[in-house]
């Protein structure tokens with residue numbers, strides 16, 4: 357099995373990354389603060405004002421080390437793309453199939469099915485773990501509706517219908533989501549999903565974790581030679597990572613669970629967030645670091661991949677899904693198997 | 699002799715040899731990958747997939763060392779490192795790690811390719827075919843015969859001499875033609891699982907044990923039984 361490699365997150369403002377032999381040197385105020393061998397890295401994510409030498413960028417591109425630049429708050433800014441461009445034939449197939457509405461619907465079904473079933477599992481676990489503390493009836497109601505949505509998806513729906521099921525499912529799920537938070541309800545709550553800007557702490561956390569997830573999935577797709585921009589459920593829209601968003605659906609519930617446990621285990625406090633006068637909520641540096649560490653740790657956990665039936669780290673799941681998708685495009689598989697957590 | 703004169707295959711040559719276009723040359727290293735596993739060859743040269751593992755990293759460090767110096771010269775022996783070579787007849791291009799030029803009694807310099815290999819000598823022909831391809835390139839470029847070369851195995855610290863006889867030449871030409879056919883057809887062959895896979899640097903990408911077709915439908919039905 358491919359080894360799980362690390363992600364280097366650089367959050368120190370003013371830091372500069374340079375290639376030093378076979379390592380990445382992180383320089384802070386002219387001093388080398390850290391050196392990481394390149395071959396141990398899967399990706400590098402820079403937050404805010406972090407610089408990077410062109411030679412390091414080149415090496416990252418050449419060796420498929422994802423290199424992304426995000427704003428301090430985690431908004432995507434740019435990505436470095438190396439000279440290795442993957443298989444143009446595979447990408448042509450990806451594009452061709454995106455014009456095929458039946459194929460697109462099949463992919464969309466698989467992605468939404470993964471999301472719906474996994475969302476349902478999140479709620480089921482919450483019910484099992486905190487059934488006494490939460491409004492079990494509301495949660496159970498959502499579980500039932502998500503179950504119905506999953507059955508509906510097996511009926512061979514059109515793209516528009518699939519999108520409808522996805523939307524209903526998300527609404528149902530997030531309407532129950534607030535009940536999963538059992539600590540400090542005065543400060544941690546979620547009444548509805550908001551993104552631009554996030555209007556409460558939970559939404560702020562979710563957005564941030566989704567950004568990390570999207571970065572990883574996008575890197576995995578590029579490594580395999582797929583174009584993250586051309587999706588099936590998410591149709592083309594300039595600037596949008598359609599395929600990365602498609603494959604992200606099945607992983608969102610995992611990210612949600614991470615957020616819930618960070619809050620329920622009191623790893624984040626209410627003053628880890630800054631509320632702006634406009635109503636938007638931002639994270640403090642410490643909160644961001646806490647989330648990054650928790651995310652990294654989660655990626656290092658091992659699980660059996662349900663389709664491949666091999667044990668691997670969760671970090672490798674992204675890569676595996678990208679590989680399986682490429683196989684589907686090459687007709688080596690008869691469908692796309694989303695990761696379904698049982 | 700190593701004074702490369704600009705020349706083209708003349709149209710009057712008795713044997714009609716098909717020459718490849720420079721744009722269509724394949725990497726010499728692809729021959730070796732093809733002989734190891736056709737799928738591996740397609741994954742690398744068609745899908746442009748490459749996974750750096752410990753072995754390839756070590757190989758690269760070794761090569762980087764070999765490639766640092768350019769040329770060494772003594773009275774009877776001159777050595778060139780990292781020499782760009784190609785053959786339009788085979789349709790291959792690449793670099794030779796080392797080409798030694800041995801001075802002969804008649805004053806001519808005889809080219810003698812040497813390829814460095816990590817690890818130990820292999821039972822199969824892959825390394826010999828790769829070296830032979832280099833020899834054929836040198837023959838074509840320098841217009842001379844290259845009857846012999848050597849493989850140097852890092853683990854054994856030993857040189858093995860390789861004679862480029864008719865059967866090795868034939869096998870090299872056939873392999874080059876087969877790689878061209880594979881890349882022209884542009885279809886990645888399906889995986890097959892056997893003991894080679896364990897030492898394959900692309901194992902994690904190729905997933906030879908992951909079941910293929912007709913599995914996903916069943917998987918989905920099983921996973922969403924609510």
Ligand code: SF4
Pocket residue numbers: 734735736737738739741889890891892894895896898899900901904905906
């Ligand atoms: S893992 Fe096996 S089948 Fe796949 S490329 Fe390597 S040797 Fe070939």
